[in-house]
Amino acid sequence: MALTDVGCEVEALCPNDHPMLQSSVVRKHLLFHPLAPLHCIKSAIRRSAPEFIIPGDELAVLYLHRIHARANADVRALIERSLGDPASYPLAHSCDKLMTVAREEGVATPATAVVTTPADIPGLASRFGLPLILKADGTTGGQGVRVLTQTYGADKTWQGLRAPIGIARLLKRMIVDSDWNQVLPFLRRETRVINAQSFVSGAEANTVVSCWQGEVLACICLEVVSVWYPHGPSSVVRVVNNPAMAESSRKIVKRLKLSGFCGFDFIKDEHTGAPLMIEMNPRPTQMAHLQLGTDRDLVTAWACAASGAAMRARPAITGNSLIAVFPHELHRDPSSPMLHGAYHDVPWSEPSLVLSSMKTPSTRATWRPHLLWLDSSARPGLHKS
Numbered sequence: 001m002a003l004t005d006v007g008c009e010v011e012a013l014c015p016n017d018h019p020m021l022q023s024s025v026v027r028k029h030l031l032f033h034p035l036a037p038l039h040c041i042k043s044a045i046r047r048s049a050p051e052f053i054i055p056g057d058e059l060a061v062l063y064l065h066r067i068h069a070r071a072n073a074d075v076r077a078l079i080e081r082s083l084g085d086p087a088s089y090p091l092a093h094s095c096d097k098l099m100t101v102a103r104e105e106g107v108a109t110p111a112t113a114v115v116t117t118p119a120d121i122p123g124l125a126s127r128f129g130l131p132l133i134l135k136a137d138g139t140t141g142g143q144g145v146r147v148l149t150q151t152y153g154a155d156k157t158w159q160g161l162r163a164p165i166g167i168a169r170l171l172k173r174m175i176v177d178s179d180w181n182q183v184l185p186f187l188r189r190e191t192r193v194i195n196a197q198s199f200v201s202g203a204e205a206n207t208v209v210s211c212w213q214g215e216v217l218a219c220i221c222l223e224v225v226s227v228w229y230p231h232g233p234s235s236v237v238r239v240v241n242n243p244a245m246a247e248s249s250r251k252i253v254k255r256l257k258l259s260g261f262c263g264f265d266f267i268k269d270e271h272t273g274a275p276l277m278i279e280m281n282p283r284p285t286q287m288a289h290l291q292l293g294t295d296r297d298l299v300t301a302w303a304c305a306a307s308g309a310a311m312r313a314r315p316a317i318t319g320n321s322l323i324a325v326f327p328h329e330l331h332r333d334p335s336s337p338m339l340h341g342a343y344h345d346v347p348w349s350e351p352s353l354v355l356s357s358m359k360t361p362s363t364r365a366t367w368r369p370h371l372l373w374l375d376s377s378a379r380p381g382l383h384k385s
Contacts, residue, residue: 001025001347002289002299003054007307013044014056017178022353034180037063045075052306053082054260055283058140059181065089083282084213085257092282095135095195098252099277105251108276110267111198118155121196125151128198136161136192140281142231144192147199164189197278202270205242206234206263207249208285210298210305214257216250217301220287223268226338228328233286235328236338239296239321245275252280261288261298286325290345291317318343327357 003010004025011028012020021029030044041063045053055061061083068079068086080086091098099112111128115121125132125148134157136144146157165173165182173179204224210217225236249264263285266275291297293316304311322342329336329344347353 001350002291003303006300006303008303011048011050013041015178019353019356022356023347023350024352025350035183037181037184038067041067042071042075045078050078051081052260053078055083057283058138058281061092061282062138065092080259082260084211084259088256088258091256092280093137094193095137095197095279096193098280099197101255102248102252102277105255107248107251108274110200110276110278113196115158115194115196118158121148121154121158122151124196125154128196131199133197133199134158134161135195135197137195138192142229142233145231158194162191162194164191200267200269200276200278202268204234205240205245205266205268205275206285207242207245207266208261208263208288208298209249209253210261210288210302211253211258212302212305213259214254216246216253217305218295218298219246219249220290220292220296220298221245222287222323225322226329226332228332233325233328235325235332236336236342237287237323237325239292239323242275248275248277252277258282261285261302263288286328287323290323291315326354330358 001023009027010025011030012018012026013030013032014020015032015034020026028048030040030048032040032044037059053064055064064079064083065086068076068089071079076086083089091101096112096114099109102109110133113120113124113128115124115134121132130149130151132148134146134148134154138144144161146161148154148157165186167186170182170186173182204227205222206224207219207221209219221240221242222234222237223240224234225238227233228235245264245266248266252258252264253262261284263281263283264277265279265281266277268275288298291299291314294313295301296316297314300314301311303309320343322338324330324336324338324342324344326344326346329338329342
């Protein structure tokens with residue numbers, strides 16, 4: 001909706017039951033099937049001939065990176081134009097490598113190391129201290145995060161994070177969640193890399209940025225007020241001015257020469273208040289669409305840079321620094337006072353999408369890969385992009 005508002009024409013590659021299809025702004029639906037993901041994406045690129053692609057989640061990012069490695073020159077150029085320098089792609093899937101780069105750029109991070117075997121955990125707990133965070137690469141929404149308060153039983157925790165999905169969970173996702181995205185990893189018996197990260201006590205925060213060829217165009221800094229479920233996505237956030245988080249994000253974007261949209265997660269140390277970067281999300285996060293005025297309108301800034309048009313500031317959609325995320329806060333607590341005291345980010349112009357979101361709460365375990373094809377020729381002042 002935000003992309004359409006600034007002059008883009010949007011086509012969506014997604015499953016038949018994806019909520020995006022409840023929106024009136026999607027010009028064309030291109031069918032995604034999780035049992036043939038790379039074929040679907042490559043076929044859609046041929047049929048649609050997009051000028052930019054925006055991956056909507058981690059699986060879509062992974063698939064685009066895999067396609068880039070084997071694609072022809074035109075498709076590689078499209079993906080690089082959309083996401084940035086391909087040298088950065090491996091870092092999008094490795095917490096340890098990203099934290100190493102961040103420290104090289106002077107960005108504060110918790111101590112991080114790869115856990116090769118469960119036997120590594122006692123030594124890491126001794127070095128980093130307890131509690132100890134275990135994170136699985138390639139997961140999202142808090143699904144691959146565990147907090148260890150003791151080393152007893154840590155081998156089972158490590159194995160559970162690393163192991164391929166089990167048959168019972170796979171069937172539950174397929175039947176209950178209509179999520180078939182784990183079928184191929186199950187058949188291939190894919191395992192995950194597990195990282196250990198020192199525990200930092202403090203408030204969660206994040207940034208979301210739009211960028212172009214290594215330059216941050218616009219940035220929103222947010223503090224997390226409440227989350228939908230432990231270690232899960234935010235349900236209420238506060239817009240803040242945090243130069244340290246913004247500068248850390250700028251350094252990583254510049255080092256990796258990123259383009260498009262991405263987000264960075266931080267923990268603000270409860271003793272010093274200093275933000276420590278803990279993760280990068282190589283795709284638009286849930287606040288990327290917000291129109292919050294000069295330097296905080298990510299979509300307008302990106303569209304102008306991508307099309308070569310002059311930047312034109314749009315007025316902020318709200319002056320309230322508290323944002324209730326729709327539909328997360330509604331599902332977390334239908335009687336939450338935040339639904340009245342904060343700006344509730346409901347897409348009122350799309351009643352079908354609103355009704356669909358209210359009737360069917362999002363599922364914690366479900367990844368629904370989708371990508372957007374963009375064409376801004378529909379809006380005067382922006383050439384095709």
